[in-house]
Amino acid sequence: MKIKSPKDFWSGLMFVAVGVFFAVWAIIYYQMGTAVRMGPAYFPTVLGGLMAILGAIVLASSFAPRAGGKKEKLEMPFNIVDLGIAIGVFIVLGYAAKLAGISNDYGMLAAAAVVSVLSVRYRPETRPLVLISAGCIAYGYLMKPLGLIGATAALVYVSAFGGHEYKWKEVTILFAVLILFSWLVFVHGLTLPFPLCPQFIENCPIR
Amino acid sequence: MEILNNLLIGFQVAMTWQHLLYAFIGVILGTLIGVLPGIGPVATIAMLLPITFNLSPVAALIMLAGIYYGAQYGGSTTAILVNIPGESSSVVTCLDGYQMARQGRAGPALAVAALGSFFAGCVATLIIAVAAPPLAEVALKFGPSEYFSLMVFGLVAATVLAHGSLIKAIAMVVLGLLLGIIGTDVNSGVLRFTFDIPELSDGIGFVIVAMGMFGTAEIIGNLELKDKREIFTSKVTHLYPSKEDLKRVWGPVLRGTALGSFLGILPGGGALLASFGAYTLEKKISRNPGKFGKGAIEGVAAPESANNAGAQTSFIPMLTLGIPSNAVMALMIGALMIQGIAPGPQVMNEKPQLFWGLIASMWIGNLMLVVLNLPLIGMWVKLLTVPYRYLYPSILVFMAIGVFSLSNNPFDVLIMAFFGVFGYICVKLECEPAPLILGFILGPLMEENLRRAMLLSRGDPFVFFQKPISLGFMVASAILLVLVALPAIRKKRDEAFVEEAK
Numbered sequence: 001m002k003i004k005s006p007k008d009f010w011s012g013l014m015f016v017a018v019g020v021f022f023a024v025w026a027i028i029y030y031q032m033g034t035a036v037r038m039g040p041a042y043f044p045t046v047l048g049g050l051m052a053i054l055g056a057i058v059l060a061s062s063f064a065p066r067a068g069g070k071k072e073k074l075e076m077p078f079n080i081v082d083l084g085i086a087i088g089v090f091i092v093l094g095y096a097a098k099l100a101g102i103s104n105d106y107g108m109l110a111a112a113a114v115v116s117v118l119s120v121r122y123r124p125e126t127r128p129l130v131l132i133s134a135g136c137i138a139y140g141y142l143m144k145p146l147g148l149i150g151a152t153a154a155l156v157y158v159s160a161f162g163g164h165e166y167k168w169k170e171v172t173i174l175f176a177v178l179i180l181f182s183w184l185v186f187v188h189g190l191t192l193p194f195p196l197c198p199q200f201i202e203n204c205p206i207r
Numbered sequence: 208m209e210i211l212n213n214l215l216i217g218f219q220v221a222m223t224w225q226h227l228l229y230a231f232i233g234v235i236l237g238t239l240i241g242v243l244p245g246i247g248p249v250a251t252i253a254m255l256l257p258i259t260f261n262l263s264p265v266a267a268l269i270m271l272a273g274i275y276y277g278a279q280y281g282g283s284t285t286a287i288l289v290n291i292p293g294e295s296s297s298v299v300t301c302l303d304g305y306q307m308a309r310q311g312r313a314g315p316a317l318a319v320a321a322l323g324s325f326f327a328g329c330v331a332t333l334i335i336a337v338a339a340p341p342l343a344e345v346a347l348k349f350g351p352s353e354y355f356s357l358m359v360f361g362l363v364a365a366t367v368l369a370h371g372s373l374i375k376a377i378a379m380v381v382l383g384l385l386l387g388i389i390g391t392d393v394n395s396g397v398l399r400f401t402f403d404i405p406e407l408s409d410g411i412g413f414v415i416v417a418m419g420m421f422g423t424a425e426i427i428g429n430l431e432l433k434d435k436r437e438i439f440t441s442k443v444t445h446l447y448p449s450k451e452d453l454k455r456v457w458g459p460v461l462r463g464t465a466l467g468s469f470l471g472i473l474p475g476g477g478a479l480l481a482s483f484g485a486y487t488l489e490k491k492i493s494r495n496p497g498k499f500g501k502g503a504i505e506g507v508a509a510p511e512s513a514n515n516a517g518a519q520t521s522f523i524p525m526l527t528l529g530i531p532s533n534a535v536m537a538l539m540i541g542a543l544m545i546q547g548i549a550p551g552p553q554v555m556n557e558k559p560q561l562f563w564g565l566i567a568s569m570w571i572g573n574l575m576l577v578v579l580n581l582p583l584i585g586m587w588v589k590l591l592t593v594p595y596r597y598l599y600p601s602i603l604v605f606m607a608i609g610v611f612s613l614s615n616n617p618f619d620v621l622i623m624a625f626f627g628v629f630g631y632i633c634v635k636l637e638c639e640p641a642p643l644i645l646g647f648i649l650g651p652l653m654e655e656n657l658r659r660a661m662l663l664s665r666g667d668p669f670v671f672f673q674k675p676i677s678l679g680f681m682v683a684s685a686i687l688l689v690l691v692a693l694p695a696i697r698k699k700r701d702e703a704f705v706e707e708a709k
Contacts, residue, residue, distance in 0.1 A: 007635075007636050007637050008372075008375075010636055011375055011378075011633075011636040011637070011638050014636070015375075015378045015382070018382060018385075019381075022385050022400070025400065026399070026400075030392075030397055030399060031395070031397075034666065035661055035666035035668070036661060036662060036665055036666035037662065038394075038657070038658050038661065039395065040392040040394070040395050040397040040399055043388060043654045043657065043658075044385060044388060044399065044400070047381050047384050047385050048385065050381055051378055051381040051382060051385065054374050054375075054377055054378040054381065055378060057374055058372070058374055058375055058378065061374075074635065074636075075635065076632075076635050105617060108617075108621060128426075128427050128430035128431055129427050129628065129631055132423055132426060132427050132430070132599075132603065132627065133423065133427075133624040133625075133627055133628055134624075135603060136423060136603065136606075136607055136620055136623060136624045136627070137617075137620060137621055137624050139604075139607040139611070139620060140607065140610075140611055140616075140617030140618070140619070140620025140621060141617045141620075141621075143611060143617060144617070151607075152604060155600070155603055155604055155607055156600045156603075156604065159599065159600050159603050160596065160600050162430060163430055163595075163596045163599070164430070164596070165596055170596075170597075171600075174597055174600060174601070178600070178601055178604050182604065182608060186608055186612070190258060190261060192608070192612045193615070194611075194612075
């Protein structure tokens with residue numbers, strides 16, 4: 001049997017896996033209850049089962065010949081192993097941070113950095129995907145230690161590096177404009193409680 | 208003349224200077240993101256949701272609504288001048304609008320699009336004012352079984368109207384429902400699928416999922432395409448359509464408005480479906496269908512009226528039933544919930560200022576949009592020359608601030624990034640993200656109503672088929688599913704979406 005539609009194949013597989021996972025997890029850990037008094041497992045089990053069935057149909061249809069005999073192409077810049085590695089890096093470094101007794105935040109930051117380097121080095125087509133996501137993650141986890149200025153810098157420079165053209169000057173001007181705007185609108189205007197300066201600078205000169 | 212009284216209340220609310228200001232901010236932002244390709248109303252509204260917490264409920268809804276219908280105006284500008292849809296609902300406007308621009312008739316095309324949208328907006332506002340109160344009256348009598356069936360119908364309709372494979376769309380809805388129940392179970396207090404992560408005990412924030420799936424995923428997708436743009440900026444000369452043009456467009460505008468208003472009310476409908484349906488209709492009934500795609504002004508007038516009408520009437524199910532018909536409405540419900548208002552039929556009676564103020568503001572907003580779009584068209588066109596490499600880091604910064612400010616927790620941003628990657632994979636696998644979002648917001652509601660209905664009926668699942676209203680929704684859902692599964696109609700549907708995708 002040959003896969004005629006890789007899009008259907010992978011999406012079907014995803015639906016089956018997630019559906020089975022939700023149903024099995026619910027059955028093992030939560031109470032089923034009865035139809036009259038439904039327990040916490042009831043709804044997820046039914047839905048997970050339904051999703052697994054739908055996924056199986058999609059999966060089966062991926063082997064059926066396509067109309068017009070055209071070959072469908074899936075343009076994915078990474079494969080399932082790459083995805084597994086990326087997720088693995090996050091889990092391993094998250095746990096490592098826990099074991100080392102430092103905040104999980106640094107584990108996530110390190111994981112984002114490792115995956116970014118791997119992407120740029122070995123899978124250049126995934127650059128937009130990985131660097132945009134990594135930029136967002138860096139923003140979130142850098143906000144406390146580095147403040148709004150540091151976090152915004154990380155997001156702007158990293159995400160700009162995910163694009164096609166990267167010019168230091170332009171990105172720096174963009175960063176300056178954005179930090180000014182964020183400060184005026186969000187910190188001053190909407191009084192969101194963001195720290196501006198890095199944690200290690202006491203008595204931040206700008207407020 | 209209750210309606211007149213109610214509208215009077217509405218205008219009194221909408222005409223206060225704060226509300227005028229928020230309507231203005233909304234429509235300006237809407238036009239802005241409508242003009243700019245690569246950022247849509249869903250991502251924008253999701254971005255602004257956390258900020259609306261600081262506003263009054265009326266001001267928040269007025270502003271967010273302005274973004275949605277404002278985007279319909281702005282989207283046409285990009286479609287006509289650049290041949291890329293600024294908004295997904297202006298896909299079909301590209302076909303004839305861009306051809307008109309190439310023939311040096313960009314001005315009339317823009318004017319007809321704006322005036323058609325204005326007319327449609329006025330009519331749709333009236334339709335909401337007339338149709339919503341009786342619908343809410345009916346909805347007040349709904350019990351849990353009716354609500355459950357209604358949600359089933361809404362989700363089925365949403366999948367039927369989605370692009371591509373029906374089964375995949377249903378699977379995405381189910382996935383959304385499952386993701387929606389992550390968190391603490393209200394009935395038993397059990398933490399479900401939280402994997403010992405404390406942040407998940409309140410569930411995943413809807414805004415975060417929406418921003419990931421529609422915001423970051425879209426930016427990543429856009430970065431993969433290298434953009435080639437050909438802009439007819441210098442050619443917008445005489446703006447006003449000729450008498451002959453006006454004679455040709457009034458029919459299409461009327462039909463587009465009617466069809467758009469109707470399709471907007473349907474669950475899963477809204478602006479996108481409306482514009483496409485209207486274009487097909489005009490092509491069908493035209494005496495000379497060959498001119499479509501070659502700069503027919505009818506092909507601009509009809510879909511542009513329809514998408515604006517559809518955008519506005521899609522508020523009806525949200526306002527009267529508390530059920531979102533598309534992703535934007537799901538966000539509106541999110542906005543109401545942030546304000547501590549439970550969406551549903553009771554909103555109209557308990558908060559008449561909110562309800563009628565919103566409706567009145569729509570008319571005012573439409574008026575503002577005509578002014579913004581016709582004389583100021585040059586300003587918006589200039590915006591198109593801003594390169595994407597400046598835009599997307601800015602969009603990302605606003606999204607990240609928005610998500611972070613929800614609870615000052617970096618975990619939220621991590622989840623957003625996760626859903627960005629997931630949304631990107633879904634698009635590549637041709638799984639529509641919109642049904643997932645609908646399922647996500649309806650998940651907890653559906654489970655709650657299912658449990659209540661089953662408790663009341665003592666475990667008899669036929670309760671959904673015994674009450675007349677509930678039975679009606681179930682039958683309607685079944686008919687829809689069967690219809691789409693029929694080979695003849697499926698072929699038509701596939702053709703329709705293929706044409707749209709071009």
